[in-house]
Amino acid sequence: MGISKLAELIRSDAPNAISYKKTGDYSGKVIALDTSIILSQFRSAVPQLGKLSHLTGLFFRTLHFLEHDIKPVFVFDGTPPAQKKNEVSMQAAESLMTSDPVLFSTDSPHIQDCKRILQLLGVPCIQAPGDGEAFCAQLVKEGKVHAVASEDMDTMPFGSELLIRQFDAKKEGDVMEYSLSKLLDILQLTHKEFVDLCILLGCDYCEKIQGLGPRRALKLIQQYKTIEDVVLHVNRKTHPIPVSWKYQEARRLFLETQQSDQPDLIWTEPNEEELVHFLCEEKHINVSRVRGRMQKFHKMLQERRKEREENSKQARMEDFFRVTRRRQVRLYYQQ
Incomplete structure (x- = not known):
């Protein structure tokens, strides 16, 4: 949801x-x-x-x-x-x-x-x-x-x-x-107040106060800052509070910090032959679709590399002429 x-x-x-x-x-x-x-x-x-x-x-x-x-x-x-x-x-x-x-x-x-x-x-x-x-x-x-x-x-x-x-x-x-x-x-809003707003709107971790629309929920949080104080100021007949409402547990889940503890992220070149074997021979996907898409991919990579080389060459030329102009200016003033 x-x-x-x-x-x-x-x-x-x-x-x-x-x-x-x-x-x-x-x-x-x-x-x-x-x-x-x-x-x-x-x-x-x-x-x-x-x-x-x-x-x-x-x-x-x-x-x-x-x-x-x-x-x-x-x-x-x-x-x-x-x-x-x-x-x-x-x-x-x-x-x-x-x-x-x-x-x-x-x-x-x-x-x-x-x-x-x-x-x-x-x-x-x-x-x-x-x-x-x-x-x-x-x-x-x-x-x-x-x-x-x-x-x-x-x-x-x-x-x-x-x-x-x-x-x-x-x-x-x-x-x-x-x-x-x-x-x-x-x-x-602070981040903690925003989390309380999201709980009032409705999240996957607990029920919500019934009949409370998004703008009304926003105004209540802006005014009262916390769910605890919002509950004290809503009409419980028109906006009944869930029984055994676990909003505090939902809040904790949103706010708690856990280290990802992951190794360095590494990207490598696609293994085309293994891809073809897996998708086409094992899963029976049309081989022309897979080969054709990989061909387009390699063409795009070649075009990008060429563009980078041209941009790099252009940058070196601009640096050369920029340095040359500086030297000419220095020589002019020295004369």
Whole structure:
């Protein structure tokens, strides 16, 4: 679920916290990707591919990032915290698990296949100890990645400074970048107050106060600062408080800091022959599609290297003429 209606609230009350960009703006950047969300997108976008959608999707999407000189890091969900297994979340999860076990079983053959294709593409993937969103945010806080790419808003209360949505957008300006620091400044909230706001809006770790809309929740937090004080000032008849409400546990999950404790992130050249063997011979994906896409990828890399060499040559020439002009000026004054 993520944070209910947070994106809508930001668009209406803090639009300047959003920057509109294109994929190429992240050239040279390390981006953490919430893999469960990506796999869900693949399954929804191409259901006719069935059990192959996650493999073909990862193959094409990852090459797209690499062609733009983006360094992706794919983060897989681990075991979710017990708080996430409240009654409301469990009902939704059970429905999803029945229809799509790929996304919820950390040791399923599908997930292992995803990790294998990423390894063959030369891209690092990480198994989070718990929620992938929390781990992605921690990587940002530790300075190991530039931003998190996810459609869920959870990474913001977890403390990620930058959240990228619609990262696969084809049109310029369709990639949305959310800045946590700008958002807090505009809303005049501390991070802890923002976490309480997200809990009031509705999150995956506890129930919410019924009937409390996003703008009303924002005004209450801006005025009273904490959930404890908000509870004292709401009408409990129109906004009943959940029984045994575990908001304090949810708050702790969002605010606690855990070291990622990961080795250095390393990217290598894709292993084309092993990719073809795995995708085409083992998974029976059309070989011409795989070879054709790899050919396009290599062509793009060659063009980029050529462009870099030309830019480097141009820079050296500019430096040469700049130094020459300085010498000429010094000689002129010496005369």
